[in-house]
Amino acid sequence: MYANQASCEMHIFDSSGSPAVNIEALADYGRELLGGTEVLCQGDFIGYCLGKCEPPDVDQVENELAEMLAGARVTEPTARTRTSKQPQPVADYERRMLRREPPRPVGVLYDGFELCLTYNGLLSRAGVDADALVLVITNQLFGTFEEDDSRYHARVIIFGSPCIVSTTGLVEAPAKPRSQYIGRQLGFGQSPAMGDASGRWLLPNDPRTTEVLKGYLAQAIFYYVTGEPFCEERGCRLFNAHWQEDLLLSQLGSEREFCEYHRIVAHTFKGVGNV
Ligand SMILES: [Zn+2]
Numbered sequence: 001m002y003a004n005q006a007s008c009e010m011h012i013f014d015s016s017g018s019p020a021v022n023i024e025a026l027a028d029y030g031r032e033l034l035g036g037t038e039v040l041c042q043g044d045f046i047g048y049c050l051g052k053c054e055p056p057d058v059d060q061v062e063n064e065l066a067e068m069l070a071g072a073r074v075t076e077p078t079a080r081t082r083t084s085k086q087p088q089p090v091a092d093y094e095r096r097m098l099r100r101e102p103p104r105p106v107g108v109l110y111d112g113f114e115l116c117l118t119y120n121g122l123l124s125r126a127g128v129d130a131d132a133l134v135l136v137i138t139n140q141l142f143g144t145f146e147e148d149d150s151r152y153h154a155r156v157i158i159f160g161s162p163c164i165v166s167t168t169g170l171v172e173a174p175a176k177p178r179s180q181y182i183g184r185q186l187g188f189g190q191s192p193a194m195g196d197a198s199g200r201w202l203l204p205n206d207p208r209t210t211e212v213l214k215g216y217l218a219q220a221i222f223y224y225v226t227g228e229p230f231c232e233e234r235g236c237r238l239f240n241a242h243w244q245e246d247l248l249l250s251q252l253g254s255e256r257e258f259c260e261y262h263r264i265v266a267h268t269f270k271g272v273g274n275v
Contacts, residue, residue: 010132016138020209046122111145113144115142116160135165165217170247175244208252212248212251212252215251218257233259235259237250
């Protein structure tokens with residue numbers, strides 16, 4: 001038995017505001033993987049956590065949260081170190097966005113690990129069990145700094161407490177076919193934001209979003225239970241896809257959920273909540 005199995009409880013928050021995200025279907029998939037485990041759907045993460053704070057604490061938490069979100073912004077994609085203190089209007093903007101219902105406007109890239117740290121503080125304020133597996137679905141875009149080419153890259157998911165998965169990241173992070181970029185350079189490619197009759201990449205609010213998110217939910221569960229979210233085998237739900245076509249093949253086009261190895265590992269998760 002893995003260390004995290006005995007105390008497993010899962011919370012799924014939907015802050016995406018996307019009509020393409022079916023949180024109940026995701027919760028059912030989580031229950032299927034973690035048979036017997038309690039999986040709770042909690043709506044918007046920010047609203048839920050702030051709703052757990054009593055006035056006047058909520059104002060203070062909001063201010064701290066806004067400051068941290070402002071500080072987590074990536075202002076220079078090629079710089080590892082960021083301005084620790086953003087101008088006050090930036091924090092004020094973040095505070096106003098906190099009070100809005102999803103979908104909140106997208107247009108900022110956050111440092112994924114700092115966003116995770118910020119959300120972690122909010123989780124403990126809200127009294128969510130520190131041992132619980134928490135997945136936050138957001139439409140906000142985040143990235144990580146890669147040493148290889150010394151710049152930030154957008155990511156679909158960050159693993160931590162909580163795990164955070166981005167619906168905008170699903171569209172923006174995995175690369176589109178090479179021919180698309182060559183075509184655009186030559187002036188006759190489609191804009192990725194426009195329709196794609198071939199369906200070779202995900203679009204905002206794509207009807208395939210929930211099915212694709214199941215794979216990231218599975219990755220969060222494997223991360224939580226085993227410490228290893230990824231698989232190298234294309235076609236396994238845990239494949240770490242860097243290309244849209246690999247993402248769609250692994251999450252939608254494969255004949256099986258997991259490769260043989262991960263199918264066996266997943267089987268050991270069943271009945272975790274009954275331990
Ligand atoms: Zn696998």
